[in-house]
Amino acid sequence: MEMYAVHKDMRNPERPSIMCPGCGNSIIMNTTLQAMATLGITREQVVLVTGAGCSSQVGDIFQFDWIHAPHGRVLPVATGLKIVRPELHVLAFMGDGDCASIGGNHLIHAARRNIAVIAVVFNNLNYGRTGGQVAPTTPHGAISTTSPYGNVERPFDLCALARAAGATYVARWTALTYGHLQRSLEKAFVRKGFSFIEVIIPCPTNYGRRELRTNDPADNLLWIARNTITRERADTLPARRWQGRFVVGEFAEDDSVPEFSQELIRLHG
Amino acid sequence: MADPLHHTGYQFMQGSEACVEGAIAAGCRFFAGYPITPASEIAELMARRLPRVKGFFVQMEDELASMGAVLGASWGGTRSMTATSGPGFSLMQENIGMAVMSETPCVIMNVMRGGPSGGQATQPSQGDVMQSRWGTHGDHPIIVLCPNSVQELFDLTVDAFNLSERYRTPVIILSEETTAHLRENLYVPAEIEIYPRCRQTLPPAEAGPLWLGGSDDVPPMPDVGAGYFVSVEQNVHDETGAARAADQETGSRLITRLHRKIIDHAHEFSKVEERYMDGAKVAIIAYGCVSRSALAAVKRLREKGLPVGLLRLVTLWPFPEIPVQQALKEAHSLIVAEMNTGQMALEVQRLVNEPVRLISISRLGGAIPTPIELMDAAEEALTRL
Numbered sequence: 001m002e003m004y005a006v007h008k009d010m011r012n013p014e015r016p017s018i019m020c021p022g023c024g025n026s027i028i029m030n031t032t033l034q035a036m037a038t039l040g041i042t043r044e045q046v047v048l049v050t051g052a053g054c055s056s057q058v059g060d061i062f063q064f065d066w067i068h069a070p071h072g073r074v075l076p077v078a079t080g081l082k083i084v085r086p087e088l089h090v091l092a093f094m095g096d097g098d099c100a101s102i103g104g105n106h107l108i109h110a111a112r113r114n115i116a117v118i119a120v121v122f123n124n125l126n127y128g129r130t131g132g133q134v135a136p137t138t139p140h141g142a143i144s145t146t147s148p149y150g151n152v153e154r155p156f157d158l159c160a161l162a163r164a165a166g167a168t169y170v171a172r173w174t175a176l177t178y179g180h181l182q183r184s185l186e187k188a189f190v191r192k193g194f195s196f197i198e199v200i201i202p203c204p205t206n207y208g209r210r211e212l213r214t215n216d217p218a219d220n221l222l223w224i225a226r227n228t229i230t231r232e233r234a235d236t237l238p239a240r241r242w243q244g245r246f247v248v249g250e251f252a253e254d255d256s257v258p259e260f261s262q263e264l265i266r267l268h269g
Numbered sequence: 270m271a272d273p274l275h276h277t278g279y280q281f282m283q284g285s286e287a288c289v290e291g292a293i294a295a296g297c298r299f300f301a302g303y304p305i306t307p308a309s310e311i312a313e314l315m316a317r318r319l320p321r322v323k324g325f326f327v328q329m330e331d332e333l334a335s336m337g338a339v340l341g342a343s344w345g346g347t348r349s350m351t352a353t354s355g356p357g358f359s360l361m362q363e364n365i366g367m368a369v370m371s372e373t374p375c376v377i378m379n380v381m382r383g384g385p386s387g388g389q390a391t392q393p394s395q396g397d398v399m400q401s402r403w404g405t406h407g408d409h410p411i412i413v414l415c416p417n418s419v420q421e422l423f424d425l426t427v428d429a430f431n432l433s434e435r436y437r438t439p440v441i442i443l444s445e446e447t448t449a450h451l452r453e454n455l456y457v458p459a460e461i462e463i464y465p466r467c468r469q470t471l472p473p474a475e476a477g478p479l480w481l482g483g484s485d486d487v488p489p490m491p492d493v494g495a496g497y498f499v500s501v502e503q504n505v506h507d508e509t510g511a512a513r514a515a516d517q518e519t520g521s522r523l524i525t526r527l528h529r530k531i532i533d534h535a536h537e538f539s540k541v542e543e544r545y546m547d548g549a550k551v552a553i554i555a556y557g558c559v560s561r562s563a564l565a566a567v568k569r570l571r572e573k574g575l576p577v578g579l580l581r582l583v584t585l586w587p588f589p590e591i592p593v594q595q596a597l598k599e600a601h602s603l604i605v606a607e608m609n610t611g612q613m614a615l616e617v618q619r620l621v622n623e624p625v626r627l628i629s630i631s632r633l634g635g636a637i638p639t640p641i642e643l644m645d646a647a648e649e650a651l652t653r654l
Contacts, residue, residue: 011498011511044496049341052503059500060512065493067344067501068512069337070367076301076334080341080349081493083325084299088345088494106337109330264327267320 022217024175024201035185051098055122072102096123096137111165115260124203132206168193170252285310291426298324299349301338306390307446308380311352332357336364352378366405372437392635393445395608410531413586419453431464478508486530540583549578552600556582566643602650606630
């Protein structure tokens with residue numbers, strides 16, 4: 001079997017992954033491992049917490065201390081763990097449904113508390129694992145299995161939500177802008193505060209097939225690319241020019257806010 | 270395990286406070302909770318006490334998050350606990366199931382109030398007995414302890430931590446509003462026996478499959494951040510921790526081991542209290558605050574020379590079948606007195622055969638069966654020889 005560098009970080013490289021061709025989950029994981037390698041952080045120093053759905057399976061494929069928490073409850077588990085083990089890097093890797101639907105309340109409180117957990121949302125714009133249902137991130141009008149006539153709801157702007165809740169580092173990237181994603185992850189590993197990184201990724205099998213009418217991986221990536229605009233550019237344009245597109249960039253960075261686990265230690269007096 | 274602020278000897282305190290002191294004496298250093306009548310005192314006391322013993326208190330956004338944080342902290346290596354009442358207990362069920370499936374030691378205190386739903390926040394009840402057994406979905410075993418005094422709120426909280434660490438399981442303490450708010454004397458020993466966590470001590474390279482139960486079916490728990498790369502799964506998994514949700518044999522094997530782990534060891538920790546049971550023709554079976562009335566009733570009946578005894582359940586689940594069966598040997602009538610519609614009477618009924626009679630006394634709405642009511646019931650039962 002041909003060996004790739006990332007195989008050393010996998011539980012069993014010979015076991016087939018459940019990820020579909022063109023899925024963005026492994027792009028995010030690979031980028032995370034690159035960020036760790038750049039900073040000299042080893043997997044022994046990290047705990048990965050995931051929820052439910054395809055993105056949660058990265059813990060099964062890659063070799064970390066991994067807590068496969070119930071759907072939506074990733075951030076509370078990550079919070080409890082980080083409080084008692086502040087020296088460990090805690091990754092809270094969630095799907096969009098996990099983070100913003102069932103886990104929405106936990107997101108806004110984790111952000112408000114400023115607990116130093118690295119929250120990454122694997123946003124594929126639907127519930128992929130369960131067959132492609134509508135999610136709070138699904139674009140308005142999109143077809144899904146539970147919006148067969150087109151989504152009548154508006155999606156969240158997750159970065160605006162996190163920012164409004166007080167998140168001290170907020171960024172949005174896509175599967176294509178993994179270089180920027182790596183730099184954001186590096187910042188997140190180093191800083192002491194809640195870091196929220198949303199990554200728009202393709203889901204060729206469900207969102208792609210049902211709404212984009214193609215499960216071709218390249219076509220799905222191209223659709224994301226065509227609909228991506230940088231924050232710098234969007235800031236110069238009226239809203240109607242970038243509404244419904246993916247605005248990428250950093251939206252908040254504030255290192256002056258006390259970090260929650262450190263605050264609890266300070267109470268020890 | 271000396272705690273500099275731990276007052277030993279004879280103390281006078283509220284039940285909730287005894288629970289907190291018992292937890293801290295047993296090594297609890299993490300509490301995550303949410304305000305709810307009648308359990309809020311436990312959170313308030315933990316907020317004051319834990320920072321003083323270098324522990325951590327956090328008020329989470331809801332009970333789902335509280336129980337999630339308890340799981341995370343337990344995997345971080347810390348003895349962790351939460352406290353709630355009925356409505357919060359309902360919200361915690363999902364993560365309690367995760368604690369069972371992931372074999373995560375933790376303690377959950379449920380101070381029962383009137384239910385269902387918002388029910389009666391300031392009234393006691395025993396309505397969550399079956400929920401404590403079956404609240405979370407799927408086949409699962411559980412350990413549930415029921416104190417009846419401030420002393421026991423201290424002692425059984427210590428037991429709860431010991432059992433949870435020993436068997437890698439959530440342990441529920443079921444109390445009632447009355448008992449948690451009661452103020453009584455208790456004796457706090459200077460030395461508490463603390464069972465160490467069942468930890469994985471072999472280095473990662475030698476540890477083998479991390480979810481292989483030992484001879485007692487308990488897999489030694491690895492530390493995180495130590496190179497074990499443990500897989501803590503919510504789904505059915507094999508002995509390496511890998512999810513095998515589609516595999517029927519693995520599912521059956523895992524669920525069977527989880528049950529064996531608790532049921533086969535129940536005789537080691539199951540507790541009942543027998544008072545005046547020698548020669549008792551009528552036995553009152555009670556638990557929690559009702560057992561206080563029952564004891565008063567039984568004492569007075571014995572003063573009148575009547576053969577009535579009290580069998581008090583301290584471990585509610587696994588249900589202590591053997592002591593109940595023992596009681597059946599001499600008694601011709603069993604009176605199960607409780608503050609619900611007869612939840613434990615159902616359990617006892619399974620063991621009762623003709624000609625033994627089972628009388629179920631149910632008090633709802635917050636009413637505690639009085640000694641006089643229980644005396645009347647026992648005397649009536651005696652006449653039906």
